[in-house]
Amino acid sequence: MRRAVCPGSFDPITNGHLDIIERASKLYDVVHVAVAINRSKQGMFTVEERIQLIEETTAKYGNIEVEAHTGLLVDFCRDRGIPAIIKGLRAVSDFDYELQMAQMNHGLSGVETLFVPTSPTYSFLSSSLVKEVASYGGDVSHLLPELVNRRLVERIAERKAQADAQADAQGA
Numbered sequence: 397m398r399r400a401v402c403p404g405s406f407d408p409i410t411n412g413h414l415d416i417i418e419r420a421s422k423l424y425d426v427v428h429v430a431v432a433i434n435r436s437k438q439g440m441f442t443v444e445e446r447i448q449l450i451e452e453t454t455a456k457y458g459n460i461e462v463e464a465h466t467g468l469l470v471d472f473c474r475d476r477g478i479p480a481i482i483k484g485l486r487a488v489s490d491f492d493y494e495l496q497m498a499q500m501n502h503g504l505s506g507v508e509t510l511f512v513p514t515s516p517t518y519s520f521l522s523s524s525l526v527k528e529v530a531s532y533g534g535d536v537s538h539l540l541p542e543l544v545n546r547r548l549v550e551r552i553a554e555r556k557a558q559a560d561a562q563a564d565a566q567g568a
């Protein structure tokens with residue numbers, strides 16, 4: 397079985413991530429999607445929610461396994477016999493940091509990193525930007541799977557309602 401991993405925060409998964417995962421799924425027998433748990437950063441979605449969104453939106457590819465991971469990515473790879481990390485490159489600005497990580501990971505464990513150029517349609521796209529635009533009421537439905545867009549709009553509305561209720565309670 398030829399295996400590869402697509403790692404990331406996926407908070408939430410975007411059409412840009414899906415593009416890379418789909419292309420990786422055509423090159424490898426099994427593609428693991430590793431959702432990084434970052435305890436110091438509060439996400440828009442919990443890791444469990446992110447995993448569920450990834451599972452639902454990648455089920456159509458038929459060879460994707462989604463898991464959370466803590467610690468080093470190279471340990472995740474070693475434990476599962478994964479020799480390759482797949483990373484999307486959106487622009488030259490991504491390259492500096494990605495090169496450092498690729499060289500570090502190779503030096504630590506021999507795991508290779510393969511870069512896939514992002515589709516130009518998504519070269520500006522990031523989860524952070526999508527969340528920011530959506531939180532100001534902007535339409536990002538063309539950048540996300542339909543389910544993810546729906547959940548994001550709901551989550552932003554919930555957060556706004558909570559913030560309003562808190563403000564009311566403090567003002568009372």
Ligand code: PNS
Binds near residue numbers: 403404405406496
């Ligand atoms: O979506 P992101 O936040 O850009 O993903 C970054 C991620 C999770 C792929 C990267 O931070 C990572 O691999 N973290 C795992 C911890 C690790 O192995 N760090 C050393 C990298 S050389």
